[in-house]
Amino acid sequence: MNKTIKLHQKDFITLIEEAFKNNKHVQFKVMGHSMRPFFKHDMTRVTIEKKDTYQKGDIILFQYNDSYLLHRISKIDHEITCQGDALK
Numbered sequence: 659m660n661k662t663i664k665l666h667q668k669d670f671i672t673l674i675e676e677a678f679k680n681n682k683h684v685q686f687k688v689m690g691h692s693m694r695p696f697f698k699h700d701m702t703r704v705t706i707e708k709k710d711t712y713q714k715g716d717i718i719l720f721q722y723n724d725s726y727l728l729h730r731i732s733k734i735d736h737e738i739t740c741q742g743d744a745l746k
Contacts, residue, residue, distance in 0.1 A: 671726060674706070674719070683707040692742030693717075693728060704728070712738070 729740035
């Protein structure tokens with residue numbers, strides 16, 4: 659049985675970190691519009707997992723300032739560049 663709960667972002671990130679420590683994945687609904695048209699606000703469900711390496715095209719969850727963003731990797735060199743699909 660799937661159960662839906664709403665969490666404050668800080669609590670949500672704590673659960674993600676705990677899941678990653680235990681080699682588990684996390685599934686959630688996308689909130690926001692930066693990944694349109696592929697991901698739709700409050701409709702698209704994604705599953706994320708911690709990986710050892712990432713490549714261009716991967717979608718990652720990362721912290722930027724005081725927020726967490728789900729964006730696609732657009733470039734990897736000495737740092738990783740990400741952007742939302744709606745910004746292309």
